Amino acid sequence: MMKLRFALTWTLAVAVAMPGAFAASSGEPLKVGVIVDMSGVYSGIGGTGGVAAVKMAVRDFGGKVLGRPIEVLSADYQNKVDITATRARQWYDRDNVSMVIESTDSASALALQKLGMEKRKVTIFAGSATTDLTGKQCSPYGVHYVYDTYALANGTARAVVSEGGKRWFFITADYAFGHSLQSQATQVVTSMGGQVVGSIDHPLATSDFASFLMQAQSSKAQVIGLANAGRDTQNAIRQAAEFGMMTGKQIVAPLLIFDGDLKGIGLKTAQGVQFTTAFYWDYNDRTRAFAKAFNAETGKMPTMVQAGMYSAVTHYLQAVQAAGTVDSDAVIAKMKAMPINDFFARDGRILANGLMVHDMYLAEAKKPSESKGEWDLLKIRSVIPKETAFQTLQHYRTLSERTLQARARYAVQEAALHIMSDSTRHMSVETTSDVETADNDASLSRERDHVVARRAGVARR
DSSP, X not given: OHHHHHHHHHHHHHHHHOHHHHHHHTTOOEEEEEEEOSSSTTTTTSHHHHHHHHHHHHHHHTSXXXXXXXXXXXXXXXXXXXXXXXXXXXXXXXXXXXXXXXXXXXXHHHHHHHHHHHHTOEEEESSOOOGGGTTTTOOTTEEEOSOOHHHHHHHHHHHHHHTTOOEEEEEEESSHHHHHHHHHHHHHHHHTTOEEEEEEEEOTTOOOOHHHHHHHHHTTOSEEEEEOOHHHHHHHHHHHHHTTOSSSSSEEEESSOOHHHHHHHOHHHXXXXXXXXXXXXXXXXXXXXXXXXXXXXXXXXXOHHHHHHHHHHHHHHHHHHHHTXXXXXXXXXXXXXXXXXXXXXXXXXXXXXXXXXXXXXXXXXXXXXXXXXXXXXXXXXXXXXXXXXXXXXXXXXXXXXXXXXXXXXXXXXXXXXHHHHHHTTOOOOOOOOOOOSGGGHHHHHHHHHHHHHHHHHHHHO
């Protein structure tokens, strides 16, 4: 009897000391958070359709994992970084959310990446495009799933330049995504012997593109690259057509465009536009099967982001099942070890830096006469293999090594400057900011010279 009492007492003590260990077995829900734009310029990219895709993935998985029901929480972040960070923090701290998936806006994604690393939570990015997510701001818990600015710009710019479009002018959304997209496209254009003759930034949610288009037209560029997305891209293309720019000597090349954008613009206007995509609903039998189910839920065909959200959540749940735990370190290790083979990706792989590499597609908007239905909008011109669609892991390693070397050089130079300043018994003036990427080597040199000049001025005074 004493042994039985001791055993019961010990069991109760452990249950009190380790409530989390017993919560999972008692059926506490595993919670997944979905942050999307439900009302703004990107609502058609992820939006309520993205939430529906995640719920479909959970339902198709069986609604449970490790004996725990799966609960989906969702929020509209209204394209605001502070709302993204606040809601995600509430989910982590108050609601014990295990994973968050986000569908658009690079600035919000970077804030979410930082928070996910702080909280040690798996964070998946399905619509944000900045390469910083797997570059200078990568996280051991972050997964960049559908595309990035390199993959988008690489496919489209390479195709357009190879067909003779070598002089480019960019109309760019004035935030992290737009600038990253322009930068990546510029690298491709110049590497192939082309040149950028100008660019102009526009605010998010711009309705009137007339002045931007007039500048692009007067630049004599052969190609007008649109480094934006959503309704901004739609508005720019519609107005370009009104100015006769879609059928003239200049080519309008959107670097990110979706099926819904083409439908909204209309094939009469968009016909012939080339772009890069990660998914098309009518590509094969598996994509059509998913699209049919998605259409039954939403009344629309899935965008590549919505398809990617379904695939990513399914892969996460499979990793949880395989790991036998929701511990983020164990789950992310399984996600990176397991290939992705579904309607979205063929032998997709998550690299060490969190980038999911898979085949991309060069597509072209159909002519109205070629379309056989409401959603029959584009044709796939070619497959871009994952090995060339995305930047290699070696690229990021080289970038990191060069950045560290640049920082080391900068530290030596700063030490010398401090010694020089101390010897003249003058206070040091503020130093320049840290070098963030290898591309800043030239900027580093200019900043160093600027510091020297300013300190020399202080000494003279």
